[in-house]
Amino acid sequence: MVQGTVNWNTQLDKEWLQEYVDDWVSFYRKHTKEGKLASYIPILGKANPHHLGMAIHGKNGMIIRSGDVDTPFTIQSISKVISFIVACMERGVGYVLDRVDVEPTGEAFNSIMHLEMKSLNKPFNPFVNAGALTITSMLEGDTATQKLEPIYMLFEKMLGYRPSLNQEVYQSEYESSARNRAIGYYLIETGFLEEDLEITLETYFKQCSIEVTVDDLAKIGLLLACDGEDPNTGEEIIPRQIARITKALMLTCGMYDASGKFATYVGIPAKSGVSGGIVAVAPPRVRNQQFPFIEGCGIGVFGPALEDRGNSIAGIRLLKHIASQWDLSIF
Amino acid sequence: MVQGTVNWNTQLDKEWLQEYVDDWVSFYRKHTKEGKLASYIPILGKANPHHLGMAIHGKNGMIIRSGDVDTPFTIQSISKVISFIVACMERGVGYVLDRVDVEPTGEAFNSIMHLEMKSLNKPFNPFVNAGALTITSMLEGDTATQKLEPIYMLFEKMLGYRPSLNQEVYQSEYESSARNRAIGYYLIETGFLEEDLEITLETYFKQCSIEVTVDDLAKIGLLLACDGEDPNTGEEIIPRQIARITKALMLTCGMYDASGKFATYVGIPAKSGVSGGIVAVAPPRVRNQQFPFIEGCGIGVFGPALEDRGNSIAGIRLLKHIASQWDLSIF
Amino acid sequence: MVQGTVNWNTQLDKEWLQEYVDDWVSFYRKHTKEGKLASYIPILGKANPHHLGMAIHGKNGMIIRSGDVDTPFTIQSISKVISFIVACMERGVGYVLDRVDVEPTGEAFNSIMHLEMKSLNKPFNPFVNAGALTITSMLEGDTATQKLEPIYMLFEKMLGYRPSLNQEVYQSEYESSARNRAIGYYLIETGFLEEDLEITLETYFKQCSIEVTVDDLAKIGLLLACDGEDPNTGEEIIPRQIARITKALMLTCGMYDASGKFATYVGIPAKSGVSGGIVAVAPPRVRNQQFPFIEGCGIGVFGPALEDRGNSIAGIRLLKHIASQWDLSIF
Amino acid sequence: MVQGTVNWNTQLDKEWLQEYVDDWVSFYRKHTKEGKLASYIPILGKANPHHLGMAIHGKNGMIIRSGDVDTPFTIQSISKVISFIVACMERGVGYVLDRVDVEPTGEAFNSIMHLEMKSLNKPFNPFVNAGALTITSMLEGDTATQKLEPIYMLFEKMLGYRPSLNQEVYQSEYESSARNRAIGYYLIETGFLEEDLEITLETYFKQCSIEVTVDDLAKIGLLLACDGEDPNTGEEIIPRQIARITKALMLTCGMYDASGKFATYVGIPAKSGVSGGIVAVAPPRVRNQQFPFIEGCGIGVFGPALEDRGNSIAGIRLLKHIASQWDLSIF
Incomplete structure (x- = not known):
C-alpha cells in the first residue's frame, strides 16, 4: 500500500485544508440562489434553499466538515x-x-x-x-x-x-x-x-425517506472508495465486485442526465438525490500524492437548491472545484 | 511514483504473461464466429471474420503481442x-x-x-x-x-x-x-x-480511413494512460486536461450503446470502430501491484466480427477477461 | 330531402341485396383465419375466431343482416x-x-x-x-x-x-x-x-364491458348518419354538432393506427373495438343513387379475429368491399 | 342529380353572398396580425403579412372573389x-x-x-x-x-x-x-x-415554386369536388378513384399537424402551404340546399401570416367560419 509513504496527517495540514474547504463552501453557497428546491414532493419544498454543507472522510482517518453539516435530510x-x-x-x-x-x-x-x-x-x-x-x-x-x-x-x-x-x-x-x-x-x-x-x-x-447527514454520505462514499472494506477494521461490508460495479454505475448514470458532464468535469463516481444530497467517491490514485485524500476518501454534500436535472447546484460546482484542486478525477 | 517499488520485468515474467495472453487470444478467437462483419461500408465486409489480434504496451516498456497483430485495418x-x-x-x-x-x-x-x-x-x-x-x-x-x-x-x-x-x-x-x-x-x-x-x-x-495496427492502438492507449505524456521521453504530446477528458468520454460513450456494460464489466476507457479495432486505456492504479500492467498500459485489439452494437465481439470478451484477470478496472 | 326521389324498397331489391351481402360475408369469413383474437384481456381470447357477422340498417327502414348476427359481444x-x-x-x-x-x-x-x-x-x-x-x-x-x-x-x-x-x-x-x-x-x-x-x-x-350485437352497432351508426336525429321519429337524440364532430373524429382516429388507411380505402367514419366489433357510418350522399343505402345507413360488424392494429381483419376487408361496391365513401 | 331542384343563381343571390363574404374577409384580415410569415425560406419572409384573399368557384358556375385576390404566390x-x-x-x-x-x-x-x-x-x-x-x-x-x-x-x-x-x-x-x-x-x-x-x-x-392565385386554387378545389371531372365539359381530368383518395388524404393529413382540428372544426378536405395558400374542397352534399355551394365548390385562400403549424392563420379561421355558415362539412 502506498499509504506508508505519505507523511501527512499533522494537525497543521488539517487546519490548512479546513481553511480552504471553508472558503470554498462559503463561496459556492452563493450559487445556491441559482437553483430551485425540488417541487414534486411538497415537503421537500420546505427546505432552506441556502443550505450548503460538506463532509470529507479520508481513508487515513482525517475528517473535514464545513457548512451546514448538522441538518439531516432524506436520502432520496x-x-x-x-x-x-x-x-x-x-x-x-x-x-x-x-x-x-x-x-x-x-x-x-x-x-x-x-x-x-x-x-x-x-x-x-x-x-x-x-x-x-x-x-x-x-x-x-x-x-x-x-x-x-x-x-x-x-x-x-x-x-x-x-x-x-x-x-x-x-x-x-x-x-x-x-x-x-x-x-x-x-x-x-x-x-x-x-x-x-x-x-x-x-x-x-x-x-x-431514510434520514442521513453529510457525514453519513461521506462514510458510504469512503466505504465504496475502499472497495467495500471497512477502512478501520478491514472487514468486508460490501463484496468487492459489487462495490466496484456500483462505482462504475455511479460514474455513468449517477447524476441523472448530467452524468456525462459530471464524469467529464469532475471525474469521480457520485450519486445525487432530489433532497440535495450527493455522495461522491474518490478512490486511491497513484498519480498525485501531494494531498492525502488521493489515498481515497468519501464526500457527502448537502445543498437542497437544485439545477434543472435534479442535482444540488452548489453541490456539483463545489465538487468540481475540489476535484480539480485536489486532482481527484479517476481519469 | 510507485514504479520503483515494483521489481518485475524479468524475461521470465514476460514469457509467463505471453503464454497466458496467447491462450486467451486463441480461446476468444472461437467467439469471432458469433459476430458479423460490418456491412454498411461494403469494403469492410471483405475482412477475415476469424481474425483476432492484440497488443499490450506497458508504461514500463513491456510489450506483449498475440494473434493477428500484423493485419492493418482502418481506424474508423x-x-x-x-x-x-x-x-x-x-x-x-x-x-x-x-x-x-x-x-x-x-x-x-x-x-x-x-x-x-x-x-x-x-x-x-x-x-x-x-x-x-x-x-x-x-x-x-x-x-x-x-x-x-x-x-x-x-x-x-x-x-x-x-x-x-x-x-x-x-x-x-x-x-x-x-x-x-x-x-x-x-x-x-x-x-x-x-x-x-x-x-x-x-x-x-x-x-x-487511416490505416493502423494493434500496436498503433496500444501506443495511443498507453499515451492516454500516461495522461498525454510520452512514457519514454516525458514530452507532453497531448495536454493533460484534454487527455483526461478524453478518457472520461471514452468510458461513458466509447463503446456505442454498450458503453455502460463495458464500463461495468470491464471498467476501463476504450473506443471501438466498425472495422473491429478497439483502443483501451488502463491507467496506473494503486490497488494491485502483482501485475506490472497496473502501472498503466495501452491495449490495441483487432477482431472484425462485430456484435450488434458495432463492437468487436471477441475483442470485448477478451478485454473483459484480461481486465478481470489483471484487475485493470479503474473502479 | 332527396329521399322522395328514390323509388327503391321493393321486396325484390331487398332479396337481391341480401344475396350479395351473404356472398360477401361468406367470402370474407375465410379471411378470419389470417387474424388473431385479442390477447391482452384473457377472456376475449375465448371468442370463436371464425365468427363474422354484419347488420346494415338503412335510413329508409331497410335492414340487411348476414352471418353471425346473434352473438353478443362487448363493445370495448x-x-x-x-x-x-x-x-x-x-x-x-x-x-x-x-x-x-x-x-x-x-x-x-x-x-x-x-x-x-x-x-x-x-x-x-x-x-x-x-x-x-x-x-x-x-x-x-x-x-x-x-x-x-x-x-x-x-x-x-x-x-x-x-x-x-x-x-x-x-x-x-x-x-x-x-x-x-x-x-x-x-x-x-x-x-x-x-x-x-x-x-x-x-x-x-x-x-x-357493455354487451351489444351487430344490430345495435348498426343502429348507432345509422343515428350518426342522420346527424343524431332518430330516423323514424325525427327526435334529436344526439345534438347535431356533437354527432358531426364525432363522425370527423371517427374518420381521422377511429381505426387505431390504421385510421388513415381506412379513410383512404373505405372512406367512411368508423370505430372499432378489440372484441372485433366495428360501427360504421355511411351518411347520405348525392353522388350515386343507384343504391338505397346512399341515403344513409349504419353498419355493425363483428369478427373477433384481429389484424395487428386491433381491428377485425375480416371486418375491415368486408367494409372495404361494400364501400367500394356501393360507393359509400364520403370523399 | 340534385342540381335541378335548386332554383338559386340569380344576380340577387350572388350580390347578397358577395356582401357576406366581403364582411368575413375584412373581419378575418384583422387576425393576420396574430400570425407570422414563414421564415425557413428567406424570400417567403418578404410577403405582406396583412394580405388575405379568397376565391370560391361553384359547380354551378358561380364565382365569388374577395380581398387580395390578385397577388400571385408560390404553391409550396x-x-x-x-x-x-x-x-x-x-x-x-x-x-x-x-x-x-x-x-x-x-x-x-x-x-x-x-x-x-x-x-x-x-x-x-x-x-x-x-x-x-x-x-x-x-x-x-x-x-x-x-x-x-x-x-x-x-x-x-x-x-x-x-x-x-x-x-x-x-x-x-x-x-x-x-x-x-x-x-x-x-x-x-x-x-x-x-x-x-x-x-x-x-x-x-x-x-x-410554381406561382398561382386564389382563383387557381379554387379551380383545383372545384375539380376535386367534382371527383376529377371538369364541371363544364364533363371531361375526366383526374381519374375518379385518384381524386377521391386525394380528398381522403387531404382530410386526414392536409393541414400539417393541425389536420385533426381542421377535420373536426371545418370538416372539408384541404391542403395548405407555407406561402399562406390553402385549397379547400366542398363536395356536393344532400343535407342542406339553402346555399348553392352545397352542390360543390372549390375554395382558394391566400394569407401569408401563419399559425405555428404552418397554416394561414386568418385563412383557417375564415374557412371555419364559412364552413359553419354554409354547412360545408362533409360530416
Missing part, C-alpha cells in the same frame, strides 16, 4: 445505490443484471417513454426510477418491513448507527406517487416487476 | 478520439464543449432522432456521428488536407511514423455516405456545422 | 364514441375539446410515450386510451354507477333497450388493467384526470 | 397534392401506396425522427416531406424538366393556362434546402428514394 435517490447493493448481495450480480441493464439513457430519471420506445426487455439502469423499482421489487421478503431490514442493516454497518425514517417525508412521497405508480404499472404490464406493486412502492418510498 | 470511429483531441488542442476545451455535449445517449451512433426529439442545442457527445461531424467541422483549415494535417502530425508523434490512408476504404466510405450526409444536412440546418459539408465529410471519411 | 373501444358524446352533452363541446385534442397520433392506442415525448398539454384524441380515460373522468357523478347512468340512457334511446354489462369481461378487464393504470397515473401526475382514478377505471372498464 | 406544399395525383396517374395507385403510407403522423411535416423511431418501411404519408420527396422521385423522366412536364400539363388542364415558375423563390428554396437534403439522404439510405437525389430535389423545389 441515493438510496438506489444501497438497494442495488443489497439486491446484488441477496440475489447475486448475475440475477440482478439480467433484469436491469446498466446503460445510461440520455433521458430524465422518471421517463416511461424509453421503455416503450425501444420495446426494451429491461429497464435502462438501476438509477432511473423504472430500474430502481425493479431492483426494489427483487429484495427478499414479503412485506416492506422485511425488504427494508437488510437495507437498514447495511446502513448500520456503514454508518455505525441505524438511521431513522422521516415519517412526514414518507407520507408526502406516498401522496405524490402518481408518476412512480405509472411507471410501476408499466413495469407490471411488461413483466419486469417481481412483486406486488404496493409493497414495492411502500419499500421504495421508505428507502427514499 | 476510433479516429473520433483523435479528432476530438486535435479540436480541443486547436480551439480550446471550452470552445469544443460549448458546441458538443458530453452525455451518453442510449441511442445508436448514427441516430438523427435524438437531435430532433429533444430539440437539442448541441449533439449529444463527440463519439456519435452528429457530434463527430461537428468536431471535424471545427478543425482549422479550409481544405480536407489542411484539416487533416494536425491529425497526421499527432499520429506521427504518437506512433513514431505517419500512417497512410487506405484509398479504397475511403472511396467505399464516400460512396456509402447517405446516412452521414443526412446527419450533416441536419447539422447544417440546425446551425451546428461550422464548415462546408463536403469538406467536413471528406475530412471525416479520410480520418476514418 | 367503441364505447369511447359513446362516452365522448355523453361528455360533450354534459359539459359542452368547448369544455371537452379544451381538455382532449382531436389529432391523430401515428401511435398505438395505448401509448404513454407520446404524452411524455411531446410534453403535451392534453391527450392526443378521445379514442386513444389516455384521451378516453380523461373523457370518462369528466362524466358527471361521484360513483361509477352515477357516471354510467347517462351512458346507459343514451344506449336505451339509441337501441330501444337497455344493454347489460358482461360481468365476466368486466372482471377480466379489471384484472388486466396494468397498462390503463399506468396511463391513469400518468394522467394524474400531469393534471389531466379530473377524478379519483379508481372511479374512472371502474367506469371505463364497465363502459367497455 | 399544395404541390404535394398535384405530384401525388400525377404519380398515381403515371404509376398506378397500387404502386404509389405500396411505397408511401397514408397515415397521419402527429409529427411536424419535416420530421426525420419518425422514420427512424418506428423503423418504418415507408414514409408516413405523401404530405410530409419524406413522403412528398419519395413521390416526386417516382415521377417518370430522367431530368427535372421531364418529371415536371406532366405536372405542368395537369395544371394547364385544371387552370386553363400554364402557370410559371417563380425563379427567385426556387433559388431561395434551393439555397435553404438543408433539411430536405437531410431527409433525402435518409431516404436514400433506407432505400425509399428511386432516383438521383439532386434531380428529385430540383423537381421538388420547382414544383413548390
Whole structure:
C-alpha cells in the first residue's frame, strides 16, 4: 500500500485544508440562489434553499466538515445505490443484471417513454426510477418491513448507527406517487416487476425517506472508495465486485442526465438525490500524492437548491472545484 | 511514483504473461464466429471474420503481442478520439464543449432522432456521428488536407511514423455516405456545422480511413494512460486536461450503446470502430501491484466480427477477461 | 330531402341485396383465419375466431343482416364514441375539446410515450386510451354507477333497450388493467384526470364491458348518419354538432393506427373495438343513387379475429368491399 | 342529380353572398396580425403579412372573389397534392401506396425522427416531406424538366393556362434546402428514394415554386369536388378513384399537424402551404340546399401570416367560419 509513504496527517495540514474547504463552501453557497428546491414532493419544498454543507472522510482517518453539516435530510435517490447493493448481495450480480441493464439513457430519471420506445426487455439502469423499482421489487421478503431490514442493516454497518425514517417525508412521497405508480404499472404490464406493486412502492418510498447527514454520505462514499472494506477494521461490508460495479454505475448514470458532464468535469463516481444530497467517491490514485485524500476518501454534500436535472447546484460546482484542486478525477 | 517499488520485468515474467495472453487470444478467437462483419461500408465486409489480434504496451516498456497483430485495418470511429483531441488542442476545451455535449445517449451512433426529439442545442457527445461531424467541422483549415494535417502530425508523434490512408476504404466510405450526409444536412440546418459539408465529410471519411495496427492502438492507449505524456521521453504530446477528458468520454460513450456494460464489466476507457479495432486505456492504479500492467498500459485489439452494437465481439470478451484477470478496472 | 326521389324498397331489391351481402360475408369469413383474437384481456381470447357477422340498417327502414348476427359481444373501444358524446352533452363541446385534442397520433392506442415525448398539454384524441380515460373522468357523478347512468340512457334511446354489462369481461378487464393504470397515473401526475382514478377505471372498464350485437352497432351508426336525429321519429337524440364532430373524429382516429388507411380505402367514419366489433357510418350522399343505402345507413360488424392494429381483419376487408361496391365513401 | 331542384343563381343571390363574404374577409384580415410569415425560406419572409384573399368557384358556375385576390404566390406544399395525383396517374395507385403510407403522423411535416423511431418501411404519408420527396422521385423522366412536364400539363388542364415558375423563390428554396437534403439522404439510405437525389430535389423545389392565385386554387378545389371531372365539359381530368383518395388524404393529413382540428372544426378536405395558400374542397352534399355551394365548390385562400403549424392563420379561421355558415362539412 502506498499509504506508508505519505507523511501527512499533522494537525497543521488539517487546519490548512479546513481553511480552504471553508472558503470554498462559503463561496459556492452563493450559487445556491441559482437553483430551485425540488417541487414534486411538497415537503421537500420546505427546505432552506441556502443550505450548503460538506463532509470529507479520508481513508487515513482525517475528517473535514464545513457548512451546514448538522441538518439531516432524506436520502432520496441515493438510496438506489444501497438497494442495488443489497439486491446484488441477496440475489447475486448475475440475477440482478439480467433484469436491469446498466446503460445510461440520455433521458430524465422518471421517463416511461424509453421503455416503450425501444420495446426494451429491461429497464435502462438501476438509477432511473423504472430500474430502481425493479431492483426494489427483487429484495427478499414479503412485506416492506422485511425488504427494508437488510437495507437498514447495511446502513448500520456503514454508518455505525441505524438511521431513522422521516415519517412526514414518507407520507408526502406516498401522496405524490402518481408518476412512480405509472411507471410501476408499466413495469407490471411488461413483466419486469417481481412483486406486488404496493409493497414495492411502500419499500421504495421508505428507502427514499431514510434520514442521513453529510457525514453519513461521506462514510458510504469512503466505504465504496475502499472497495467495500471497512477502512478501520478491514472487514468486508460490501463484496468487492459489487462495490466496484456500483462505482462504475455511479460514474455513468449517477447524476441523472448530467452524468456525462459530471464524469467529464469532475471525474469521480457520485450519486445525487432530489433532497440535495450527493455522495461522491474518490478512490486511491497513484498519480498525485501531494494531498492525502488521493489515498481515497468519501464526500457527502448537502445543498437542497437544485439545477434543472435534479442535482444540488452548489453541490456539483463545489465538487468540481475540489476535484480539480485536489486532482481527484479517476481519469 | 510507485514504479520503483515494483521489481518485475524479468524475461521470465514476460514469457509467463505471453503464454497466458496467447491462450486467451486463441480461446476468444472461437467467439469471432458469433459476430458479423460490418456491412454498411461494403469494403469492410471483405475482412477475415476469424481474425483476432492484440497488443499490450506497458508504461514500463513491456510489450506483449498475440494473434493477428500484423493485419492493418482502418481506424474508423476510433479516429473520433483523435479528432476530438486535435479540436480541443486547436480551439480550446471550452470552445469544443460549448458546441458538443458530453452525455451518453442510449441511442445508436448514427441516430438523427435524438437531435430532433429533444430539440437539442448541441449533439449529444463527440463519439456519435452528429457530434463527430461537428468536431471535424471545427478543425482549422479550409481544405480536407489542411484539416487533416494536425491529425497526421499527432499520429506521427504518437506512433513514431505517419500512417497512410487506405484509398479504397475511403472511396467505399464516400460512396456509402447517405446516412452521414443526412446527419450533416441536419447539422447544417440546425446551425451546428461550422464548415462546408463536403469538406467536413471528406475530412471525416479520410480520418476514418487511416490505416493502423494493434500496436498503433496500444501506443495511443498507453499515451492516454500516461495522461498525454510520452512514457519514454516525458514530452507532453497531448495536454493533460484534454487527455483526461478524453478518457472520461471514452468510458461513458466509447463503446456505442454498450458503453455502460463495458464500463461495468470491464471498467476501463476504450473506443471501438466498425472495422473491429478497439483502443483501451488502463491507467496506473494503486490497488494491485502483482501485475506490472497496473502501472498503466495501452491495449490495441483487432477482431472484425462485430456484435450488434458495432463492437468487436471477441475483442470485448477478451478485454473483459484480461481486465478481470489483471484487475485493470479503474473502479 | 332527396329521399322522395328514390323509388327503391321493393321486396325484390331487398332479396337481391341480401344475396350479395351473404356472398360477401361468406367470402370474407375465410379471411378470419389470417387474424388473431385479442390477447391482452384473457377472456376475449375465448371468442370463436371464425365468427363474422354484419347488420346494415338503412335510413329508409331497410335492414340487411348476414352471418353471425346473434352473438353478443362487448363493445370495448367503441364505447369511447359513446362516452365522448355523453361528455360533450354534459359539459359542452368547448369544455371537452379544451381538455382532449382531436389529432391523430401515428401511435398505438395505448401509448404513454407520446404524452411524455411531446410534453403535451392534453391527450392526443378521445379514442386513444389516455384521451378516453380523461373523457370518462369528466362524466358527471361521484360513483361509477352515477357516471354510467347517462351512458346507459343514451344506449336505451339509441337501441330501444337497455344493454347489460358482461360481468365476466368486466372482471377480466379489471384484472388486466396494468397498462390503463399506468396511463391513469400518468394522467394524474400531469393534471389531466379530473377524478379519483379508481372511479374512472371502474367506469371505463364497465363502459367497455357493455354487451351489444351487430344490430345495435348498426343502429348507432345509422343515428350518426342522420346527424343524431332518430330516423323514424325525427327526435334529436344526439345534438347535431356533437354527432358531426364525432363522425370527423371517427374518420381521422377511429381505426387505431390504421385510421388513415381506412379513410383512404373505405372512406367512411368508423370505430372499432378489440372484441372485433366495428360501427360504421355511411351518411347520405348525392353522388350515386343507384343504391338505397346512399341515403344513409349504419353498419355493425363483428369478427373477433384481429389484424395487428386491433381491428377485425375480416371486418375491415368486408367494409372495404361494400364501400367500394356501393360507393359509400364520403370523399 | 340534385342540381335541378335548386332554383338559386340569380344576380340577387350572388350580390347578397358577395356582401357576406366581403364582411368575413375584412373581419378575418384583422387576425393576420396574430400570425407570422414563414421564415425557413428567406424570400417567403418578404410577403405582406396583412394580405388575405379568397376565391370560391361553384359547380354551378358561380364565382365569388374577395380581398387580395390578385397577388400571385408560390404553391409550396399544395404541390404535394398535384405530384401525388400525377404519380398515381403515371404509376398506378397500387404502386404509389405500396411505397408511401397514408397515415397521419402527429409529427411536424419535416420530421426525420419518425422514420427512424418506428423503423418504418415507408414514409408516413405523401404530405410530409419524406413522403412528398419519395413521390416526386417516382415521377417518370430522367431530368427535372421531364418529371415536371406532366405536372405542368395537369395544371394547364385544371387552370386553363400554364402557370410559371417563380425563379427567385426556387433559388431561395434551393439555397435553404438543408433539411430536405437531410431527409433525402435518409431516404436514400433506407432505400425509399428511386432516383438521383439532386434531380428529385430540383423537381421538388420547382414544383413548390410554381406561382398561382386564389382563383387557381379554387379551380383545383372545384375539380376535386367534382371527383376529377371538369364541371363544364364533363371531361375526366383526374381519374375518379385518384381524386377521391386525394380528398381522403387531404382530410386526414392536409393541414400539417393541425389536420385533426381542421377535420373536426371545418370538416372539408384541404391542403395548405407555407406561402399562406390553402385549397379547400366542398363536395356536393344532400343535407342542406339553402346555399348553392352545397352542390360543390372549390375554395382558394391566400394569407401569408401563419399559425405555428404552418397554416394561414386568418385563412383557417375564415374557412371555419364559412364552413359553419354554409354547412360545408362533409360530416
